[in-house]
Amino acid sequence: MSPLRIPRRRSCYDPRMPERPRVYKSPALVLRQRKLGDADKILTLYTASEGKIDVVAKGVRKTKSRLAGHVEPLTQATFLLAKGKSLDIVTQVETIESFQGVRDDLDRLSRGLYCAELLDRFTEPHEPSFPLYRLLLDTLRRVARGSDVDTPVRFYEMALLHALGYRPELDVCVACRRALEPLTNYWSAAAGGAVCRQCRMGADAARSLSVNGLKLLRLLLHGRFDDVARVSIAPPLADELERAMREYVRWVLERDVRSAGFIDTVRQRRPARARAPQAPT
Amino acid sequence: MNEATTSAAAPVARLIDEFHKLPGIGPKSAQRLTYHLLRIPPEDALALAQAIIELKERTVLCSVCQNVTEDDPCAICRDDSRDRSMICVIEEPLDILAVERTRAFHGLYHVLHGVISPMDGIGPDDLKVNELLARLRGGAVHEVIMATNPNLEGEATSMYISRLLTPLGVRVTRLARGLPMGSDLEYADDVTLSRALENRQDV
Ligand SMILES: [Zn+2]
Numbered sequence: 001m002s003p004l005r006i007p008r009r010r011s012c013y014d015p016r017m018p019e020r021p022r023v024y025k026s027p028a029l030v031l032r033q034r035k036l037g038d039a040d041k042i043l044t045l046y047t048a049s050e051g052k053i054d055v056v057a058k059g060v061r062k063t064k065s066r067l068a069g070h071v072e073p074l075t076q077a078t079f080l081l082a083k084g085k086s087l088d089i090v091t092q093v094e095t096i097e098s099f100q101g102v103r104d105d106l107d108r109l110s111r112g113l114y115c116a117e118l119l120d121r122f123t124e125p126h127e128p129s130f131p132l133y134r135l136l137l138d139t140l141r142r143v144a145r146g147s148d149v150d151t152p153v154r155f156y157e158m159a160l161l162h163a164l165g166y167r168p169e170l171d172v173c174v175a176c177r178r179a180l181e182p183l184t185n186y187w188s189a190a191a192g193g194a195v196c197r198q199c200r201m202g203a204d205a206a207r208s209l210s211v212n213g214l215k216l217l218r219l220l221l222h223g224r225f226d227d228v229a230r231v232s233i234a235p236p237l238a239d240e241l242e243r244a245m246r247e248y249v250r251w252v253l254e255r256d257v258r259s260a261g262f263i264d265t266v267r268q269r270r271p272a273r274a275r276a277p278q279a280p281t
Numbered sequence: 282m283n284e285a286t287t288s289a290a291a292p293v294a295r296l297i298d299e300f301h302k303l304p305g306i307g308p309k310s311a312q313r314l315t316y317h318l319l320r321i322p323p324e325d326a327l328a329l330a331q332a333i334i335e336l337k338e339r340t341v342l343c344s345v346c347q348n349v350t351e352d353d354p355c356a357i358c359r360d361d362s363r364d365r366s367m368i369c370v371i372e373e374p375l376d377i378l379a380v381e382r383t384r385a386f387h388g389l390y391h392v393l394h395g396v397i398s399p400m401d402g403i404g405p406d407d408l409k410v411n412e413l414l415a416r417l418r419g420g421a422v423h424e425v426i427m428a429t430n431p432n433l434e435g436e437a438t439s440m441y442i443s444r445l446l447t448p449l450g451v452r453v454t455r456l457a458r459g460l461p462m463g464s465d466l467e468y469a470d471d472v473t474l475s476r477a478l479e480n481r482q483d484v
C-alpha cells in the first residue's frame with residue numbers, strides 16, 4: 001500500500017547550494033495543451049525530473065515555429081526549459097517518440113488521451129515520480145501496438161491506483177473481512193473494493209462482480225502486463241472490468257474523467273468491417 | 282472579482298471583469314482597456330457598445346454552412362458559380378478567409394465551430410457535425426475536404442468525421458501534410474495552403 005510518490009527534491013534547501021539552474025533539461029510526456037493569447041500554448045508536461053508542470057511554448061501556432069511539431073499531446077520529448085516569472089518557458093524541444101500509431105487511429109487515440117488525462121488528474125505539480133512517468137510511457141507503447149487497446153488501459157488504471165495508494169481490496173470482503181468465495185460477489189467503489197453476497201445490502205454494492213471479473217482484477221493488480229495480455233478477454237468481461245475500474249477511478253478522483261466519454265463515442269462509431277483495430281505490422 | 286478590481290468603482294470593476302473574460306485578455310489589459318474607454322468621448326464609447334449590440338442582433342449562422350452571416354443563406358452558399366459537389370470542412374469562420382485567399386477552392390464550406398477536444402469534454406455533439414450529415418443526405422456532394430488544423434485535436438476531428446462519412450459513400454480527403462504539425466490554419470501562407478489543398482489525400 002506504500003505510495004510511490006517521491007518527496008519533492010529540495011535543491012535550494014542548503015544555502016550553500018546554487019539556486020536551481022536558470023535553464024534545465026528533462027525528458028517529458030506532453031499530457032495536454034491549451035491556447036494562450038494569439039499564438040502561444042500552455043503545455044502540461046509530466047517531466048521525469050520535476051513531475052507535472054505547466055510550461056509556455058511561445059509562437060507554436062505559427063506555421064514557421066520550430067517547436068510546434070514537438071509539443072503535441074502524447075509526445076515524449078526532451079525539453080530545454082528556462083525559468084520564467086510564473087511558468088517556465090520552452091526554449092528547445094526534440095521529439096524522442098511521437099506515438100504515431102496512437103495518433104493515426106481513433107480507437108488508440110481515445111485510449112491514449114484517457115491515460116494522459118488520468119495522470120494529469122491524479123498527480124499534483126512538482127511531485128516527480130519516475131515510476132509513473134515510465135508507466136504512462138509503457139502504456140502508450142502498448143496502446144500504439146497491441147491488437148487489444150483496452151487491456152493496456154485497465155492495467156494502467158490499476159497500476160496508477162496502486163502506485164498512489166488507492167489499491168482496491170480484492171482478497172477479502174471490504175465489509176466483513178472474510179475471504180471472498182469463488183461465487184458472484186459485488187463491487188463497491190465507495191467501500192473500496194469487493195463485497196461478499198451477505199454484506200452487499202449494507203455496503204450498498206449494486207454492481208455484481210463475476211468470478212472471472214474478480215480473477216482478472218487480481219491479475220491486473222498482482223500480475224505483470226505480459227501475464228494479463230496473454231488472457232483472451234471476451235467483450236462482456238471487458239465491459240464488466242471497464243465499468244468497475246471507471247467507477248473506482250471516479251470515486252477516488254471525485255469527478256468524471258472527461259475523455260472516457262470520447263472512448264464511448266468512438267466505440268459506438270466503430271466501422272462494422274473492423275470490430276477490432278488491426279495491429280500495425 | 283480579482284484584487285485589482287476591488288478598489289475600483291462598481292461600473293469600472295464590472296467592465297474590467299467583462300474584458301477579462303475575453304480570449305487573450307489578461308487582468309492588466311482588461312484594466313488598460315477600461316480606463317481607456319473612461320477617457321474617450323462618450324460618442325466613441327457608445328459606438329463601440331452599439332457595434333457589439335449589432336454584432337449579436339444582426340448576425341445569424343447560415344442555415345446551410347453555419348458560417349456567420351447577415352443574410353441567411355450566406356453569400357457563398359447563394360453563389361451559383363460555386364461547385365456544390367464539394368464541401369470544405371473547417372473549424373472556425375476565420376478559416377474560410379484563409380482558404381478563400383488561396384483562390385484554389387471553389388466549392389462550399391462547412392463550419393464546425395470548434396474541434397473535438399476529449400480532455401475538455403468537447404465531443405462531436407458540441408460541434409455542427411449533425412448539420413454536416415444532413416447536408417450530405419441529398420447525395421449531391423461527392424467530396425468532403427477536411428481542413429481542420431494540423432494538430433492532434435484537428436486530426437482527431439477529421440478521423441472521426443471520416444469514420445461517419447465513409448459508410449455514406451462520400452469521398453473524404455484531408456489537406457496534404459505540407460502544413461506543419463501543431464500550427465493554426467489561420468497563419469498558413471497562401472502558397473502552402475493552396476499546395477495542401479491541391480495535394481489533398483484520401484482519409
Ligand atoms: Zn462480507
Ligand SMILES: [Zn+2]
Nearest residue numbers: 343346355358
Ligand atoms: Zn452558408
